[in-house]
Amino acid sequence: MPPVPAANAPGPDLGADIVIVGGGFAGLACALELGGSGIDVLLIDARNHNLFQPLLYQVATAALSPADIAEPIRRTLGRHRNLRVLLGRVTGVDVPARALRLADGRRVGFGQLVLAAGSDYNYFGHDDWRPHAPGLKTVHGARLIRQRLLLGFEKAEHLPDPDARRDLLTTVIVGGGPTGVEMAGAVSELGRFLIGRDFRGLFPDDLRVLLVEAGPRILAGFPERLARYAEDTLHEESVEIWTDSTVEAVGEGFVSIGGRQVPAGCVIWAAGVKAAPLAQWLGVEPGEAGRLPVGPDLAVPGHPGIWAIGDAALATGEDGKPLPALAQVARQQGRHLGRALRRQARGGPPPGPFRFRNRGNTAVIGRGAAVFDFGRWQMTGRIAWYLWALVHVWLLVNFEKRLLVSLQWAMRYATRQRSARLIDETADPAMPATTDPEETGPPQAGAARAQTPPRRRIWMA
Ligand SMILES: Cc1cc2nc3c(=O)[nH]c(=O)nc-3n(C[C@H](O)[C@H](O)[C@H](O)COP(=O)(O)OP(=O)(O)OC[C@H]3O[C@@H](n4cnc5c(N)ncnc54)[C@H](O)[C@@H]3O)c2cc1C
Structure with a gap:
């Protein structure tokens, strides 16, 4: 193993035999394999x-709380004395000096x-x-979406104009991959539950969920039969699906799609990812989606002792095709390299060379509806949904999270209730939905504030 260059380690704890950047699926799996080995390992994460991440959509739709699916890295690694953690954002690699810049x-x-x-979302x-x-x-992104969705219901209930209500209760989801499909089903389920049970002044027709996909069909990475099943199920849930539709602009409270301006209270981006800029850090040519090309052993060619794994790495499978940016790939690579x-x-x-073992590709569409693609055979409906739930619980980071999530799901399945319907005080629920007196009617007593802020504030809440 190459020695740590002491000259480039300005403090006694700023340097290690093995440094891992990123404590996600890949980095954490790699670190855990090195736990107890006696090797000095430092994991850096921003x-x-x-x-x-696969269950973030449930945080965004108030089914789970952030802490149900997030775990402090120090807690996970704390039991191994040879593993250290550093909170910091890496901005580059000084390759000749074998040092990271923070x-x-x-x-x-x-x-x-x-x-x-x-990786991160690609806004093209x-x-x-x-x-x-x-x-x-991120947790921040999921909470922001939850805030906008829940606040939309609160504001819409007091709008007398049905068009304004519908605009506010329109959610546009951009991208018809697994995340977009999961989100569309979950938003529709949340909205119908809230309108049916808790909001007296709203009607099912006020709710609109629009899933927009630039390609000819949703779930492009799945076999056509599964995509058709997902489409039918979403239609039953009153989700509108616009395929062959490109988003041209997104602004405060609207999305422009194929020349049409669609007013929306909440817009969610689920269209394509781009890798972290590792290739730039190393000064090499990036591959597809900005990923850093690696050899079969996950080493970066021409850079001895530097490896890349997970979404940010471009590794090829046995069929010569790039491995997908999936949690199971990241985790298996992390374990293999560790x-x-x-x-x-x-x-x-x-x-030696890394071999990916495909455990199946899955997406959940709604209550009791999911698709599972195992390559040679496929599964839809309730059994696929049970399997989806089992796999996701099993993949959670520890027993505590598995128990927490299983209990929440069991409760939700029995009662349809969502325990995390919280709106931050910072969202200011007293803010009006509109400043147009014709839409709002005469001001209510004690509602003087409601007249001042401009209408567009609601989209930013
Ligand atoms: C909404 C959603 C749903 C998904 N659903 C599924 C699914 O159902 N099944 C599936 O297999 N996959 C799914 N995926 C994909 C899966 O989450 C990713 O493939 C997986 O997270 C990749 O793991 P990773 O370790 O490469 O990256 P990540 O898990 O993203 O971890 C990267 C880590 O690096 C850190 N980091 C980034 N940049 C820096 C920096 N400059 N300095 C320091 N630290 C940094 C980040 O903070 C993060 O902790 C989903 C992804 C999303 C977003």
Whole structure:
């Protein structure tokens, strides 16, 4: 193992034999395999928690709380004395000096480097759309979406104009992949439950959920039969699906799609991802979606002792096609590399080729409805849904989370209730939905504030 360059490690704890960037599925799995090995390992992450992204849509639709699916990285790694954690954002790699640059100016020396910084949503050159159409990548994004959805119901109930009510209760989801499909089903389920049970002044017709996909069909990565099942199920849930439809603009309270401006109270971005900028850090040519090309052993060609795993790495499968950006790929790669580095440190051979074992591809559509694709055979409906639930519970980071999520799901299945319907005080529920007196009617006593802020404030809440 190459030694840590002491000259580039300005503090005694800023440097390690193995430095891992990213504590997501890939980085955490790699670190856990190295736990107890005696190798000095430092894991750096820009946030203090590991996040189970596949269930973020349930946080956004108030079915789960953030803490049900996020776990402090220090807690997970704390039992292994050789694993250290550093909260910090990596901004680049000084390759000749074998050191990482951090956003706060610190430098971290490394002997071997494992890059596992994941991916982010791709707004295809329109980053100004991001505040109007948050994506499901972080706890912050999920809470913002939850806030907009729940506040929309509160505001809409007091709007006498049915068109204004419907505009506010319109949710547009951009991207018809698994995340978009899951979100569309969950928003529709949440809305119908709220209108049916808790909001006296709203009607089922006020709710509109629109799933927009640029391609010819939703769930493009799944067989056509499963996509058709998902489409039929979503139609039963009153979700509108617009395929072959490109989003041209997103602004405060609207989305422009194929020349039509659609007013919307909540816009959610679920269209395509781009990898963390690892290729730029190393000065190499990025591959598809900005991913960093790696060899069969997950090593970055031409950079000895530097590895890349997870969403940010472009590895190919046995069929020569790029491995998908999925949690199961990231986790298997992390485990493979962690074990291999551990063996190598004990004088074993260098890491061998990684082989991905596909455990099936799945998406949930609604209560009791999911699709599962195992390649040779497929599954839809309630059995697929049970299997989806089992797999997701099993993949959670520890027993406590598995228990918490299982209990919440059992309660929700029995009662349809959602326990996390919280609106932050910062959202200011006293804010009006509109300033147009013709729409709002005469001001109510004690509602003087309700006249001042402009209408567009509601979209930003
Ligand atoms: C909404 C959603 C639903 C999904 N559903 C599924 C599913 O059902 N099944 C499935 O298999 N996959 C699913 N995925 C994909 C899956 O979550 C990813 O493939 C997986 O998270 C990739 O793991 P990773 O470790 O590469 O990256 P991540 O899990 O994203 O972790 C990357 C880590 O790196 C950190 N980081 C990033 N940049 C820096 C930096 N510069 N400095 C320091 N730290 C940094 C981040 O904070 C993060 O903790 C879903 C993804 C999303 C967003």
